[in-house]
Amino acid sequence: MNRSKLALLVAFSLVLPHSSLAATQSKPASQYTKVANAAVLKALPFSDRQDFEDAQRGFIAKPDTVTIKDSQGNVVWDLEQYKTYISIDKDAPDTVNPSLWRNAQLVIQHGLFKVTDNIYQVRGFDLSNITFIKGKTGWIVFDPLISPETAKAALDFINEQLGERPVVAIIYSHSHIDHYGGATGIATTEQVASGEVQIISPEHFTEHAVSENVIAGNAMGRRAIYMYGAMLPRNAKGGVNGGLGMTVSTGLAGLLLPSHEITKTGEKLSIDGINMEFQLTPGSEAPAEMNTWFPDMKALWMAENSTNTMHNILTLRGAEVRDALIWANFLDETIDTWGSQAKVKFQSHHWPVWDTENIIPYFKKQRDIYKFTHDQSVRLMNQGYTGEEISEIITLPAELEQNWPTRGYYGTLRHNSRAVYQKYMGWYNGNPSNLNNLPPEMVATKYMDFMGGEAAVIKKSQASFDKGEYRWVAEVMKHAVFANPKSRPAKELLADAFEQLGYQAESGPWRSVYLQGAYELRNGVPSAGGTQTATPDTIRAMTPDMLFDFLAVRLDSAKAAGKVFDINIDFTDLKSKYTLTIENAVLHHSQNQVAKPDVALVMSMNTMNSIQLKEFTFDEAIKNGSVKISGDKKQFNEFLGMLDDFNFWFNIVTP
Missing domain, CATH: 3.30.1050.10 (SCP2 sterol-binding domain)
Structure with missing residues (x-):
């Protein structure tokens, strides 16, 4: 019997690539892309530099290089690749949306930072931040990154800078892999079993951490290649920023099972002299998630419920639609419970916000980006508009549009509004033509016949491309490619359109999706690298x-x-x-x-x-x-x- 018959491919929470794609055949920004990106500079408040002050506030030290390897010498994280072309003093190149470039300049600020007394973060060692709370005897670690190697490197670095202390507890804020996968790099199952290290999580964490991507894991994993851009070349025509962080690390993620689950909002714990109170937020950014209040330090840990970007209501890799209304309601609960007391709020991505007079307005706009998207999408839906139409109509008010922490670096108003429509109405938009419509390959052939054949379509599409109509070219040429996937001219023109759309994208995932699509049209589908199946720890937790x-x-x-x-x-x-x-x-x-x-x-x-x-x-x-x-x-x-x-x-x- 072939052993592969029982070898299960499961759980792609994030796809972690092992190599980068070569930067082949990338083209420069077109004149229309240059104009579009230049317009962004005029439309947004680039003179506001507060985020740059906050992203560097509390800086203590950083390593000379941030290149982290596994035990076999394989590189699992390399910030140095980005530092060769992204820095705080460089203007955005023509091939990058200036707003996304600004986010990359902020996110690349890395090293050890003091958030407030007894609270420290190591940033830039992975997609997420790792947070260290200084107890009486040891470290309480919040969200230990994706890879054991990156988590261990962060622990080693803070011990080197502030004095060595043991890890006494690990707290998972939620059930996504970039918040627990590195735990095995800083603690062992034996330490957890003996009680030497506590593992704290929101209730149902294990169920969701293991199962969220099992059923649809293969498809979600493949699409994650597009979303996270980790296989794109590291240059101004390739990967720039993932929205939440630079990209994902590539170590073999582990999982230490919780020794205690938080089961209700208001539950309190004291670990190693640190008092904590928890707010459960299930169904917001993750199916199992919680915020944490530190009453003695007036510090509020927000997990991933408020980051310095508009987040996803539906991720581009695929997942169940999140509830924007519940998300907004939980943020409202946070404001009511601790907003007037908080002196600093910090989270698992990006940089903190300090002082109550800044924190409350920040929270209100974070709350309202989800409430606005929900309410206005539903309003338009009830007027008979479809998801596609809503995404084209809906616009933010100036107070949210001009606010940096609600810009679409990760989620976008366009795809989030469609997600709200999908949550309520599903895939069918009510038009009988779409009830049993033809699949892409069948419709593509018909379109080509009706439009005068491939040569005529390419000629017309090239004329549209030359006018900067890249969305239209992408719409038309997808049919040409599906009708004749061997057509090099069709694939080249579609790739060119994707590339310019990527260069214009403000969202890190949108840029990655377009540029990965362009790469595969030009070079074919990769056959190796890029995959990370469920780790042994994940399989054993099933x-x-x-x-x-x-x-x-x-x-x-x-x-x-x-x-x-x-x-x-x-x-x-x-x-x-x-x-x-x-x-x-x-x-x-x-x-x-x-x-x-x-x-x-x-x-x-x-x-x-x-x-x-x-x-x-x-x-x-x-x-x-x-x-x-x-x-x-x-x-x-x-x-x-x-x-x-x-x-x-x-x-x-x-x-």
Whole structure:
């Protein structure tokens, strides 16, 4: 039996690339792009330099270089690549939106910073910040980055600068990988088991950390290649900024399971002499998330519920739509609870805001960017406008438009308004033509025929390109490429349009999406690098129910059609028993075992995990006695043969 039959591809919370794409065939900014970017300089308050003061306030020290490697010598984080062309004293090049460039200049400010007494952050060592709270004896660490290597480097650096202290607790603010993946670099499972290190999280953290991207993990992972831009070349025509940080690190993320979950707003903890009070905010920026108040320091930790950008209501990599109204309501609760007391607010990305007179207005605009997007999108929706129409109509009032912390560096008003529409109305926009419309490849051929053929379409599109009509060129040429994916002229023109749209984008993810699309049109789909499947820690944290739900979406219905059988599985270490049933080309699981299965397996969940991790094969597990099988083994082999293996590098900009 091929060991890959039970090797599961799961959980792409973030895709972590291992190499950068070559900067091949990138073209300069067009005259229209130069004009568009120059207009941004006139439209926004670039003379306001407060963010630059705040991003550098409390600076203590920084390493000479920030290039972090794993134990094999592979680079997992390299800020130096960005520092060669991004600095605080350089004007935006023609190929970068000046507002995005400004954000990159701020985010690249790195090193060790003092937030307030006993609170420190190391910034610029990963996509997110790592925060250290100085207790009586040790460090309480908030959100230990993506990679163990980057988290350890940050811990080593703060110990070097401020004196060595042990880690006594790690607090996860929420269930996204850039807030827990590095935990294994600063603590061990043995330290957690002994109580030497506490792991604190919001309730349901583990469930969401493990499962959020399991079911749709392959598709989300592929699209994350586009969203995060980590494979783009490091130059002014490539990756500039991810909106929340420069990009993502590439280490093997770990997961230390919580020893205590916060279950209600107002719950208080005292750890190593540090008093904390928590506000649960489920369903805001993450399905499991919480803010933290430090009453003795009048400091408010905002997790990722308020960063110095408009955030995503729906991420471009794909996810469930977030609730903009709930998000705004939680921020309102924060203002009412601690706003008048807070002397500093800080969070897992970007830089803090100090002083109550600045914090309350900041919070109100953060609240209102989500409330405005929700309310005005729903208003237009109820007037009969579709998501696409709403995104074209909706505009921010001047007080939000001219406010740097609500600019669209990560989320955008255009795609967030569509997300609000999607949450309420779904994919169908009400027009009967779109109820059963043709898929892209079929419609593309028809369009080309109706529009006079490929040569005529390319000629007309080139004329539109020469007028700077890049959105229109992208709309038309996607059909040309899908009608004839071998057409080099069609792919080149579409890539050129994507590239100029990327150069104009204020959002880091939008820029990355366009430029990755341009790269793949010109060079083809990558075949290696870029993927990071679920780590061993993530796989071992899966429950049997999570595992079986994932097996169900891997079931090839054509192979399962007409088959009816039961498989009993007893997990000896969990003392739990399951039946997997195939019928109607659907896989079900139940803890109500059938009395007479077609095949029965007895094993530990640890053995199942070892098989998933390819530490040994299913047949080897039978031979060494770690799996006991009875009944029709061929039936089980047939079941394994029904499970799909997903191709990560599926096409996106070509059929």
